[in-house]
Amino acid sequence: MAHATDPPAPQPAHGTPDDAAPGGTRSRVSLRVNGVRRDLDLDHRVTLLDALREHLDLTGSKKGCDHGQCGACTVLVDGRRANSCLLLAVTLDGCAITTVEGLAAPDGSLHPLQRAFIEHDAFQCGYCTPGQLCSAVGALREAAAGHPSLVTAPAPQAGPVALTAPELRERLSGNLCRCGAYPAIVRAVAEAGADAAATRTGAEAIV
Structure with missing residues (x-):
C-alpha cells in the first residue's frame, strides 16, 4: 500500500519504449513508403495521412474533408487505392505505401x-x-x-x-x-x- 510519504511512481515519458509496450498508447510501425523503409513510433490514433504529412514530411497527400469523402488524401496501399485519412497507421505495419511523391521515376521523369x-x-x-x-x-x-x-x-x-x-x-x-x-x-x-x-x-x- 502506498503511503503519503512515498515518492510518486515514475511515469514513462511520452514516446518511450514503455508506451510502445503491449497495452500502451503507442506502437512502432514499419512502412515501406515510396520504396524506402520508414520506421515510426506512433500514437495509435494517428492516421496514415497524418503520419505521412506530419511525421515523414510527405505533404503531397492533402487533407480535405478528413472523413473519406473527397479523395484528396488518396494513396496506394499495397498497390490498391485507399483514403489515407481513414486508415490508422499502426494497422499498416509492413505495407507498401505509394504517395504522389513516389509516382515519378528515380531519375525525375514524370509518371x-x-x-x-x-x-x-x-x-x-x-x-x-x-x-x-x-x-x-x-x-x-x-x-x-x-x-x-x-x-x-x-x-x-x-x-x-x-x-x-x-x-x-x-x-x-x-x-x-x-x-x-x-x-x-x-x-x-x-x-x-x-x-x-x-x-x-x-x-x-x-x-
Whole structure:
C-alpha cells in the first residue's frame, strides 16, 4: 500500500519504449513508403495521412474533408487505392505505401499520368491533383485486371475493361474536384490508359 510519504511512481515519458509496450498508447510501425523503409513510433490514433504529412514530411497527400469523402488524401496501399485519412497507421505495419511523391521515376521523369495531366490541363488549383493521380493509377490497374465497376457491361468478359468516358467517370467518382476539371481529368486518364495498353506490357506499365 502506498503511503503519503512515498515518492510518486515514475511515469514513462511520452514516446518511450514503455508506451510502445503491449497495452500502451503507442506502437512502432514499419512502412515501406515510396520504396524506402520508414520506421515510426506512433500514437495509435494517428492516421496514415497524418503520419505521412506530419511525421515523414510527405505533404503531397492533402487533407480535405478528413472523413473519406473527397479523395484528396488518396494513396496506394499495397498497390490498391485507399483514403489515407481513414486508415490508422499502426494497422499498416509492413505495407507498401505509394504517395504522389513516389509516382515519378528515380531519375525525375514524370509518371505517364502526370504527363497526361499536364498536357490536358487536368487541374486548376491543384489541391485535389495528388489524390486524383493516385486514384487514377489504382483505377487503371483495376480496369487492366478486369475488375468491373457499376457501369461495366454486366455480361462477363475476359481481359481489361474498356476505358470509356462513363467507365472512367465512375471509377474516379470518389475524387472530388472543386474547380470542376473533370472533363480534362477523364481525357488525361483515358489517354494514359490507352498509351499503356498499346505497349508490349499493356496497362501494367501505368503502375
